[in-house]
Amino acid sequence: MYLESRGFPPEVYELVRDHVVAKRYLCAVDEQYYEGLSEGSKRSLEFQGGPFKGSQIEQFEKDPLFAEKVQMRKFDDGAKIIGAKVPFIDEYREIAVKVLDLARKSESEAVQVHG
8 A cells, every 4th residue: 555655556555555465376376486485484374374275266366466375475575585686675776766757657647538
Protein backbone atom coordinates (compact mmCIF):
# COMPACT_ATOMS: atom_id res chain seq x y z
CA MET A 1 0.00 0.00 0.00
CA TYR A 2 2.89 2.32 0.77
CA LEU A 3 4.50 1.91 -2.65
CA GLU A 4 1.16 2.42 -4.37
CA SER A 5 0.52 5.56 -2.31
CA ARG A 6 3.93 6.92 -3.34
CA GLY A 7 3.05 6.57 -7.03
CA PHE A 8 4.79 3.35 -7.98
CA PRO A 9 3.03 1.44 -10.78
CA PRO A 10 1.30 -1.92 -10.23
CA GLU A 11 4.23 -3.68 -11.91
CA VAL A 12 6.28 -2.68 -8.88
CA TYR A 13 3.94 -2.70 -5.88
CA GLU A 14 2.23 -5.96 -6.83
CA LEU A 15 5.60 -7.75 -6.73
CA VAL A 16 5.99 -6.66 -3.12
CA ARG A 17 2.34 -7.24 -2.21
CA ASP A 18 2.36 -10.83 -3.50
CA HIS A 19 5.64 -11.88 -1.92
CA VAL A 20 3.85 -14.38 0.35
CA VAL A 21 1.54 -15.46 -2.47
CA ALA A 22 4.59 -16.48 -4.51
CA LYS A 23 5.98 -18.37 -1.50
CA ARG A 24 2.72 -20.29 -1.09
CA TYR A 25 2.72 -21.10 -4.81
CA LEU A 26 6.33 -22.26 -4.91
CA CYS A 27 5.83 -24.47 -1.86
CA ALA A 28 2.86 -26.10 -3.60
CA VAL A 29 4.62 -26.86 -6.87
CA ASP A 30 8.24 -27.40 -5.85
CA GLU A 31 9.05 -29.73 -2.96
CA GLN A 32 12.71 -28.72 -3.10
CA TYR A 33 11.73 -25.08 -2.67
CA TYR A 34 9.81 -25.95 0.48
CA GLU A 35 12.67 -28.07 1.81
CA GLY A 36 15.05 -25.16 1.26
CA LEU A 37 13.08 -22.81 3.51
CA SER A 38 14.36 -22.05 6.99
CA GLU A 39 12.42 -23.52 9.89
CA GLY A 40 11.10 -20.04 10.69
CA SER A 41 9.87 -19.58 7.13
CA LYS A 42 8.18 -22.99 7.23
CA ARG A 43 6.41 -22.01 10.46
CA SER A 44 5.31 -18.66 9.08
CA LEU A 45 3.99 -20.43 5.97
CA GLU A 46 1.33 -22.10 8.11
CA PHE A 47 0.18 -18.72 9.44
CA GLN A 48 0.19 -17.40 5.87
CA GLY A 49 -2.29 -20.05 4.72
CA GLY A 50 0.04 -22.91 3.83
CA PRO A 51 0.96 -24.05 0.33
CA PHE A 52 -1.60 -23.38 -2.37
CA LYS A 53 -4.00 -26.13 -3.31
CA GLY A 54 -5.87 -26.94 -6.53
CA SER A 55 -7.51 -23.91 -8.07
CA GLN A 56 -5.30 -21.50 -6.11
CA ILE A 57 -2.34 -22.73 -8.14
CA GLU A 58 -4.17 -22.33 -11.45
CA GLN A 59 -5.51 -18.91 -10.51
CA PHE A 60 -2.06 -17.58 -9.59
CA GLU A 61 -0.56 -18.98 -12.81
CA LYS A 62 -3.05 -16.79 -14.75
CA ASP A 63 -1.83 -13.60 -13.05
CA PRO A 64 -0.36 -11.27 -15.70
CA LEU A 65 2.69 -10.77 -13.45
CA PHE A 66 2.97 -14.44 -12.46
CA ALA A 67 6.51 -15.00 -13.77
CA GLU A 68 7.77 -11.73 -12.34
CA LYS A 69 6.26 -12.47 -8.91
CA VAL A 70 7.86 -15.91 -8.78
CA GLN A 71 11.20 -14.48 -9.91
CA MET A 72 11.01 -11.69 -7.32
CA ARG A 73 10.47 -14.28 -4.58
CA LYS A 74 13.53 -16.17 -5.80
CA PHE A 75 15.57 -12.95 -5.87
CA ASP A 76 14.54 -12.34 -2.27
CA ASP A 77 15.55 -15.85 -1.29
CA GLY A 78 18.94 -15.28 -2.90
CA ALA A 79 19.39 -12.11 -0.89
CA LYS A 80 19.18 -14.13 2.33
CA ILE A 81 22.51 -15.78 1.72
CA ILE A 82 24.83 -14.91 4.58
CA GLY A 83 27.84 -13.00 3.33
CA ALA A 84 26.30 -12.16 -0.06
CA LYS A 85 27.44 -8.79 -1.38
CA VAL A 86 24.52 -6.48 -2.15
CA PRO A 87 24.47 -2.78 -2.99
CA PHE A 88 23.39 -0.24 -0.38
CA ILE A 89 19.79 1.00 -0.71
CA ASP A 90 21.02 4.43 -1.87
CA GLU A 91 22.33 2.80 -5.03
CA TYR A 92 18.74 2.05 -6.07
CA ARG A 93 17.50 5.62 -5.67
CA GLU A 94 18.12 6.60 -9.30
CA ILE A 95 16.20 3.57 -10.55
CA ALA A 96 13.28 4.33 -8.22
CA VAL A 97 13.16 7.96 -9.38
CA LYS A 98 13.14 6.85 -13.04
CA VAL A 99 10.29 4.39 -12.39
CA LEU A 100 8.27 7.06 -10.61
CA ASP A 101 8.91 9.58 -13.41
CA LEU A 102 7.78 7.06 -16.03
CA ALA A 103 4.67 6.20 -14.00
CA ARG A 104 3.74 9.86 -13.64
CA LYS A 105 4.34 10.47 -17.35
CA SER A 106 2.17 7.48 -18.30
CA GLU A 107 -0.57 8.62 -15.94
CA SER A 108 -0.44 12.13 -17.34
CA GLU A 109 -0.64 10.84 -20.92
CA ALA A 110 -3.60 8.62 -20.01
CA VAL A 111 -5.46 11.58 -18.53
CA GLN A 112 -4.82 13.63 -21.69
CA VAL A 113 -6.07 10.83 -23.95
CA HIS A 114 -9.21 10.18 -21.90
CA GLY A 115 -9.73 13.85 -21.20
